[in-house]
Amino acid sequence: MTGELSPIDKAKFVAAKRATDYVEDGMRVGLGTGSTAAWLVRCLGEMVREEGLKIKGVPTSTRTAELAREVGIEVISLDAARWLDVTIDGADEFDENLNLIKGGGGALLQEKIVATASDQMIVIADVGKEVETLGSFPLPVEVVPYGWQTTQALIEETLVSMDVLGRRTTMRMNGDAPFVTDEGNHILDLHLNRIGDARQLAMVMNQMPGVVENGLFIDICDAVIVGYGDGRVEVRDINAGTIEEAMLDFAETDNLFTDLVD
Numbered sequence: 190m191t192g193e194l195s196p197i198d199k200a201k202f203v204a205a206k207r208a209t210d211y212v213e214d215g216m217r218v219g220l221g222t223g224s225t226a227a228w229l230v231r232c233l234g235e236m237v238r239e240e241g242l243k244i245k246g247v248p249t250s251t252r253t254a255e256l257a258r259e260v261g262i263e264v265i266s267l268d269a270a271r272w273l274d275v276t277i278d279g280a281d282e283f284d285e286n287l288n289l290i291k292g293g294g295g296a297l298l299q300e301k302i303v304a305t306a307s308d309q310m311i312v313i314a315d316v317g318k319e320v321e322t323l324g325s326f327p328l329p330v331e332v333v334p335y336g337w338q339t340t341q342a343l344i345e346e347t348l349v350s351m352d353v354l355g356r357r358t359t360m361r362m363n364g365d366a367p368f369v370t371d372e373g374n375h376i377l378d379l380h381l382n383r384i385g386d387a388r389q390l391a392m393v394m395n396q397m398p399g400v401v402e403n404g405l406f407i408d409i410c411d412a413v414i415v416g417y418g419d420g421r422v423e424v425r426d427i428n429a430g431t432i433e434e435a436m437l438d439f440a441e442t443d444n445l446f447t448d449l450v451d
């Protein structure tokens with residue numbers, strides 16, 4: 190069955206599978222959004238069904254909430270949980286300081302709120318998400334619909350004044366209409382190429398009227414679990430450095446692969 194998975198899916202799967210080691214009985218777990226996080230939700234669902242794992246999941250999008258319920262995870266709201274033991278989520282880019290760009294799936298607002306409300310944020314990613322400098326992936330910025338073109342112009346002017354290299358911004362679309370987030374907002378994607386001072390940019394963006402949140406996650410992530418297409422995983426821990434790990438045992442997970450692929 191493993192042969193049916195592409196190397197990139199295998200990389201996402203092994204990262205997600207390794208991340209389940211961070212989840213224990215009784216925990217409140219933030220569940221990320223995206224294709225990598227979906228593998229995690231399915232792995233946790235399997236542990237709930239087959240091993241009797243007892244967790245409460247706080248999803249970061251309606252998509253993840255639906256999947257979590259489907260696979261048997263008890264879903265609660267963030268307000269009901271108040272504080273989480275761990276959040277496990279994907280990312281669009283991560284650098285050596287474990288700073289991230291997120292929001293490729295449009296869920297950055299809930300993702301940032303949930304991750305910040307967690308004792309630990311663990312990111313799961315295939316090795317292709319690793320970058321020297323953040324910014325090749327367009328930076329998502331969530332804006333309120335009211336006056337979004339004015340907000341866009343303000344962002345572009347600010348990028349010029351900050352001397353940021355790329356300055357093109359685009360409204361994220363869903364067919365012919367602007368994409369709408371779970372909170373009813375829109376997403377502007379900032380094509381910057383290379384973000385010099387990500388911390389400063391994140392602060393400046395969030396000070397603008399009309400901007401709800403930006404996709405830079407600075408000093409939020411504690412560890413990145415990096416998956417490779419051949420089944421290897423590596424844990425990059427902000428405190429412990431890199432932990433080299435062996436290849437995950439695919440034989441043990443064949444049934445899960447079957448479920449996931451079907």
Ligand SMILES: O=C(CO)[C@H](O)[C@H](O)COP(=O)(O)O
Binds near residue numbers: 222279292294
């Ligand atoms: O930030 C996100 C959604 O808002 C995702 O975590 C990010 O886009 C990565 O997605 P994928 O695992 O599908 O590559």
